[in-house]
Amino acid sequence: MIFRRHDRYYLKQYVAALAAALLFLSLLIVVYDLADRVDDLPKARDGIRAAGRTVAGVLVEYYATLLPFVWMRLLPVAALIAAGFTFTWLARANELAPVVTAGVPAVRLLAPVILTGALLATAQSVARETVVPELSRRHDDLHRLFKRRGRGDRMTDVPHLFDANGGRLSMAAYAPGRRRMEGAFVTFRRKPTASGPRDVVWWYPVLDWDEATATWRATKGGVRCVLEPDESGANAVALAEGEPAPLTMGHSLVELTVRQGAALGFSSDEIAALAEAYPDTPRFRLLLHQQRAAPVAIVVLLLLGLPFVFHLGKGRMFRSFVGTVAVVAAYQLVDGVATDVGARGAINPVVAAWGAHVIFGALGVVLMTTVET
Secondary structure, eight states, X not given: XXXXXXXXXXXXXXXXXXXXXXXXXXXXXXXHHHHHHTTTHHHHHHHHXXXXXXXXXXXXXXHHXXXXXXXXXXXXXXXXXXXXXXXXXXXXXXXXXXXXXXXXXXXXXXHHHHHHHHHHHHHHHHHHHTHHHHHHHHHHHHHHHHHTSSOTTOBOOOOOEEXXXXXXXXXXXXXXXXXXXXXXXXXXXXXXXXXXXXXXXXXXXXXXXXXTTTEEEETTOEEEEEEOTTOSOEEEEEEOTXXXXXXXXXXXXHHHHHHTTTOXXXXXXXXXXXXXXXXXXXXXXXXXXXXXXXXXXXXXXXXXXXXXXXXXXXOOHHHHHHHHHHHHHHHHHHHHHHHHHHHTXXXXXXXXXXXXXXXXXXXXXXXXXXXXX
């Protein structure tokens, strides 16, 4: 029999401890965030009502879309904390030593917990590719309502974007639901010569995405200006309604670029699109590898921590706690440094994303052989 009675018993205790740890840590984060959010509510009330929403409804949805990301960040630590509480309680109740004495290897008792961690890592990987992108976009829209940086369907804090053909795009606002830019400027900078233009600027009050032709169309016309070398004036030409803008980026890339600064998560395809569009930004290549590597942290932390938290006697709690904190802190430090260096492009993104997981995962496997029996 592969799954035994003691497995079900220990697993039940572990899952209950994991749920309690996640609930406690989530409440701390929600209370802290809500205390900071209270100051924004009076300022955002009019905008929320203008969007046809209530403050209470927006708050509920805001935290409903935030908590999944909180859980994904907390799962590695919560899984280890839950294991510590579970096996400490079982040792104090003298429910481990008799089973080991009866001939069940200690590592066998830890197997259901490690398997649970692997299942959680798999579920997190699937969630990152499916529900995470939509939740991230929705949470970003709600966050803007609180910060008064635009309505849920209109972004006003849009950074400059750089098109593949060399143009620089800026806009007053972007409406992702309508695939519309408002107050858009497209600028091509040229090297000044004795007779040639310095800059060419297109201005559009509105640019709408045309799915049929895969172009941005000047729905309300626009103006094309050629700035002279001495900057004493400009030659302005009116643009007809419906004329295409000199842009190659599609609406999906525009939205990804606009949202990437505040996004809580993207899918692998979205990150790959950003990495391809901005090859000079190593951070996107690193994020692509971290998309697959990050969930592994749950299993790595369990492998590192279980040898310290599992003990048959009732003592050694302080030494186990210190050992667990030390090894987990070293793992987090190495992973953080590798991420920072990888985001700068100083090391290969594969090494930056996987290095700490591989090194400390191997260390965890070695430590598992030292589990008390």
